Amino acid sequence: MQNNSLDKQDLIIAFMRDFIKEKRSDRRWKNFRFLLGFFVIIAIGLLVFSQAGTPPMLSDEYVSLVRLNGMIGPGEDFSAETILPILKEAFSDKKAKGVILNINSGGGTPVQASIMYDAIIELKNKYHKKVIVVGEDIMASGAYYVAAAADKIYVNPNTITGSIGVIMKEFGFPELIKKVGIERRVYTAGANKDRLDPFLPQSQEDINKIRQVINEVHENFEHAVEAGRKGKLHGDPNELFSGDFWSGQTALKLGLVDGLGNLSSVMRDEFHVSEYKDYSQQPSILKNVIGHVGTSLNMMLNHDRIGVLEKI
Secondary structure: OHHHHHHHHHHHHHHHHHHHHHHHHHHHHHHHHHHHHHHHHHHHHHHHHHHHOOOOOOOOOEEEEEEEEOOEOOOOOEOHHHHHHHHHHHHHOOOOOOEEEEEEEOOEOHHHHHHHHHHHHHHHHHHOOOEEEEEEEEEEOHHHHHHOOOOEEEEOOOOEEEOOOOOOOOOOOOOHHHHHOOOOOOOOOOOOOOOOOOOOOOOHHHHHHHHHHHHHHHHHHHHHHHHHOOOOOOOOHHHHOOOOEEOHHHHHHHOOOOEEOOHHHHHHHHHOOOEEEEOOOOOOHHHHHHHHHHHHHHHHHHHHHHHHHHHO
């Protein structure tokens, strides 16, 4: 009899636990649906508001502004895929007096920089608009490559400028694999397919090949700068193209830039305007809201899962 009584108590307790869990689950689901509906309504309202709203009216005296920030490379904000459509919009603005490129970047891949350099030259010739670069904290390597396409370059006296060179980095572990006791097997078709393998000793042929490639890229960089800064460069080319960098003040003496200034002074002195239209890529209000909504819902769902796991 006692065992039967205990069995009944266990069944009742188990039933109550299941009942409570089910109620909690129902309550969470209701909360989730409520929050989801609330966020959807807010998002729709913001979408309607953003579409209905109009940006502040500009006068007929303004320039197109494009901000180029961060690392240059595929998939980055500062890449040919991202920037080229923006440049086309900025240049094709018939009312704009010209284009200002506001650059703050330490560089990146030479291919992306070269594509953007060529695009700026092409757009400049197509729309016959003056292009001025304003460098901020840093305008080096690939970023300077892009800047060289402009008609003029202005920097702050302290802007890190230059670094006209090419660098390639790697590591070698030819002895490590032996010490660990691992046998590595590599099969190739092509005598040089395994060149730069970090687990193989580096040969003089490898070194010569690397130098050949980076020297060719460096020469292309030099030619682009010489074409863009034609007649403006001062000093020894071996110094200018050594990969070294300078302050904006010294860069001015070397002819790497045309003057010292900032966005406001360039707008005033070069274009005689006080307003700009910013074509830079910026996330919309709706995108920001959706991002916050997704984060909030994800946190709520994860919290619920953790709670269920802790209580089961």
